[in-house]
């Protein structure tokens with residue numbers, strides 16, 4: 120079958136978001152055409168519609184936890200994304216900056232040079248006075264990862280959630296009063312005109328890391344995305360899979376019975392999440408991510424383990440069981456930067 124479609128990858132934009140940074144590193148241009156969307160849901164829509172071969176979405180952060188917008192789309196409680204699955208993961212070290220305009224009233228003595236010591240003090244000190252800042256824009260994840268800094272230096276200042284950190288940077292730059300700031304990445308500071316760096320590394324922890332998923336449409340001829348380089352250079356393959364399901368709401372031990380299937384098949388769990396099922400109040404849809412060992416689709420043992428799991432959970436039973444993909448474990452790896 121001839122494929123005339125351009126190789127497009129959708130990501131949460133605008134340019135200079137963390138999603139853009141990670142997408143560029145894994146899907147270099149001009150080989151890949153990158154398509155910025157306004158929301159995470161748009162990424163799912165574009166991939167489901169077949170208008171992009173892949174989509175890149177943030178899934179979880181080491182400091183602040185699951186990105187609920189992404190989990191909500193994966194939950195797909197209205198059966199809109201029935202063809203979407205995860206085929207890859209990418210880890211990104213995330214260091215946030217406070218960007219805005221330096222207060223022209225601030226005396227120059229208040230602007231301390233930034234000490235680049237090896238062990239950074241947390242929360243890090245602002246580079247200049249922040250007394251003029253009245254509002255801060257950012258993605259809710261970035262606010263959640265920078266709580267110590269905000270609490271110490273910007274207590275009581277209005278925090279405004281927006282769709283991405285790069286959108287936040289654009290909004291702060293557009294405020295001519297100079298009283299708005301954004302929490303965004305260093306790349307936003309250089310790509311968005313008219314912003315000064317007011318503070319560096321405002322994240323609560325130095326090891327702040329976000330894991331992104333690469334999604335695709337099942338059944339499409341899948342050209343695997345380019346492999347990311349490894350921190351240690353090794354290419355040994357452990358694979359992970361993700362499933363979602365509900366269990367009988369009023370049966371004691373129903374969730375334990377499903378989890379017991381993973382135990383019996385020696386499938387090590389790597390994450391568990393839940394969201395309201397929207398079937399009835401306080402019933403939950405569960406997401407279980409687990410190690411499968413070899414390459415699903417190419418390794419007989421891995422395929423058999425997945426088949427056995429599917430069979431076993433049917434007898435327990437798990438309801439609304441959905442297989443959301445398998446991919447190579449990149450937890451010790453980073454994208455090309």
Ligand SMILES: O=C(O)C(=O)Cc1ccccc1
Nearest residue numbers: 136137138258260261283284
């Ligand atoms: O808003 C962005 O830049 C994103 O790509 C989402 C996000 C926000 C905070 C940390 C990592 C990803």
